[in-house]
Amino acid sequence: MKKSFTLLTFLLCSFISWAQIPAGYYSTATGTGLTLKTQLKKIIDDVNDGLASEHLHADQGYPALWTLFTHSAFRDNYYENDGSLLDMYSENPSGIDPYNYTLTSQQCGNYTGESDCYNREHLIPQSYFDNYAVDPMKNDPFFVVPSDGKVNNDRNNFPFGKVGTATYISQNGSKRGNGINSGYAQGYSATVFEPLDEFKGDIARAFFYFATRYEDSMDNFFSTSNASTCQAKNMFDGSIGRVFTNPFIDILVKWHTDDPVSAKETAINNDVYYNHQTNRNPYIDHPEYVGVIWNSFLSNNSFKLENTVSIYPNPVSNNEVFISTLSELKSIVLYNINGQIIQEINNPSKINEAYKVSNLPKGFYLIQLASENESITRKIMVD
Known part of the structure; x- marks a missing residue:
């Protein structure tokens, strides 16, 4: 049976996973x-x-x-x-x-x-x-x-x-x-x-x-x-x-x-x-790459927000992250691991088919995305 993790354990496991990727391995994956x-x-x-x-x-x-x-x-x-x-x-x-x-x-x-x-x-x-x-x-x-x-x-x-x-x-x-x-x-x-x-x-x-x-x-x-x-x-x-x-x-x-x-x-x-x-x-x-590449080809209208969102790059570079989803977002909220709101964007606008969050300080964060009827939370790490 898959184990349940606390938030801290979840973030630590994620850090260990990222740390095992050779430095610079995906540096040319920018598109x-x-x-x-x-x-x-x-x-x-x-x-x-x-x-x-x-x-x-x-x-x-x-x-x-x-x-x-x-x-x-x-x-x-x-x-x-x-x-x-x-x-x-x-x-x-x-x-x-x-x-x-x-x-x-x-x-x-x-x-x-x-x-x-x-x-x-x-x-x-x-x-x-x-x-x-x-x-x-x-x-x-x-x-x-x-x-x-x-x-x-x-x-x-x-x-x-x-x-x-x-x-x-x-x-x-x-x-x-x-x-x-x-x-x-x-x-x-x-x-x-x-x-x-x-x-x-x-x-x-x-x-x-x-x-x-x-x-x-x-x-x-x-x-x-x-x-x-x-x-x-x-x-x-x-x-x-x-x-x-x-x-x-x-x-x-x-x-x-x-x-x-x-x-x-x-x-x-x-x-x-x-x-x-x-x-x-x-x-x-980088599981988010799947959505970045294939979300635009999805045909089934029954997909919910959680099934179409991609956040990239992750870990975040250049202090900005992009969010791709078929849903229209009503808000984007960034939390630190203590639950404090670091940044909140209401009614964000897409630029080149993606939402952008900038000026991100280094650290681990949770990013909450909300559409009209649902919300999801994902983890990100800012290098």
Whole structure:
């Protein structure tokens, strides 16, 4: 079960997470929209773009994933704390796991049912890109994850989405069935696979990473993938820009927002960077980048303020922060950690499709945003 934190603990954990990002790693990520996505791509890809702080993606090959999955970051140090493999298809976040993987001898292998073995699941199915090329996509642990072999097979290569009526349910409650075709998932009724709520954000951020890291190949993946066998192709639009079709942009943004970055994701991000392939998932380091890039493409009018707001950059530089949201804000209030109001703006105006708060002193703050009928609070740090 996810832990509850006090405000102080929350801010301290955030500081620790930010502190592990290499200095200057995102210094060239200054744009908005699709410009920002391309800037991030140049930071995390394997092409030397001559950036001031550039750590090229160093592909380690497919077999190296087995060793990576033995690292502490991929083990259960968050729920039962038993060091077993943290598999999103066998983990029960609120109770006893139906089974665990503890030994490397349990790697697949053949299987006849759940708990027989674990393998390397491509969250973006390999059939989507392997007619174009296989390396380094086949080997990238930011979207190739350890999972139960049987459930991975039952997921097949269907899109991730919101299930209406389930035709299959795994032992931990992951399910497959028809797309619900309503709410934030309006527009798709074919078969989808839905993981537990606990891991939906993890999966969404893996897709956003894939769309960014391999941006300049997305049109080639789409044109060469086998549409008749790769059902997940329905999630993609064939562009190198927005990348995803509706309603899947809506679904991924919703999952990203509802399931914030976890300690597990932060640990994996650092482990992959420092000990494996020397690049990072920007959407784990800076969750607000998702909204900055994809909010303008959302189609579902049922999104609330909390699902569309992005605050960037965060940590704040140059003593000013920008706020992007589809909602009209009535007020912006900045509090310090003692609850004192530092700055209050009523009826703010947008400049270039974003609200701006300036003259921010260094420190940790909470920023409260209010629209006509609702309000949300987010944390920011000013360098």
